[in-house]
Amino acid sequence: MNAMSGRKGDREYVVGLDIGTSKVAALVGECNADGQLGLIGYGQH
Template sequence: MVSQSQNRIIVGLDIGTSKVVALVAEVDADGQIEIIGMGSHPSRGM
């Protein structure tokens, strides 16, 4: 039998006029949130 991870991934994306920001987090079996990645990049607007 193969065990499966019960962790969930949550992604947040903020698209603003001056920058775009992404955040990736993982929720473990205890409900704790751990940020596993983030990034930011300048934007030229809409």
């Protein structure tokens, strides 16, 4: 799994992408003030 983080405004996002042989999955999370990660979205095809 490959992950990278980016920053937009005052929010910090974490994005994960998993490219397999039969499925691609992605998820987006947001770091809160306590440093915990909350899931914003998930998709697969």
